[in-house]
Amino acid sequence: MTIHLIAVGTKMPGWVTAGFDEYARRMPPSCSLELVEIPSQFRGKNADVPRLLALEGQKMLQAVPKGATVVALDPKGKSFTTEKLATRLESWMNGGCDVALLVGGPEGLAPECLEAAQSKWSLSDLTFPHPLVRVVLAESLYRAWSVMTNHPYHRA
Numbered sequence: 001m002t003i004h005l006i007a008v009g010t011k012m013p014g015w016v017t018a019g020f021d022e023y024a025r026r027m028p029p030s031c032s033l034e035l036v037e038i039p040s041q042f043r044g045k046n047a048d049v050p051r052l053l054a055l056e057g058q059k060m061l062q063a064v065p066k067g068a069t070v071v072a073l074d075p076k077g078k079s080f081t082t083e084k085l086a087t088r089l090e091s092w093m094n095g096g097c098d099v100a101l102l103v104g105g106p107e108g109l110a111p112e113c114l115e116a117a118q119s120k121w122s123l124s125d126l127t128f129p130h131p132l133v134r135v136v137l138a139e140s141l142y143r144a145w146s147v148m149t150n151h152p153y154h155r156a
Helices: 014-026 049-063 082-095 111-116 130-148
Strands: 002-008 032-038 069-078 099-103 119-121
Touching: 002 049, 002 130, 014 032, 014 130, 032 049, 032 130, 049 111, 069 111, 082 130, 099 130
Parallel strands: 002 032, 002 099, 069 099, 069 119
Antiparallel strands: none
């Protein structure tokens, strides 16, 4: 199974790339984590934000692999403890399909992305900058995998 993190934004700061890459590298081949970056649309002074969000959403949905389970990262989604995320990860792995995690830009996800999602996941009640979400997601998935496989990384 491959987890496709489909995220709006390119040219992230070095620490974001390094953090994501570190945890993606640790994931096993049976549960690999890949990043797909969707260029954000230019937002000028009088930008039509709903139209730009729709364009980004369309590109995100086009990047979802055929047959993948779509999960939208959304503040109104369900939050998980590490242990419950490990159970969810195991369910995804046993399901035999890839997973596409959709992460929007500063304004969030397009309504079309939220509608296409089989589920919605909230990382926290806190608001995170969207570049940081990539690192938090990658680490959370690695930690969930470590719980699932009794790897010593998670010591709670």
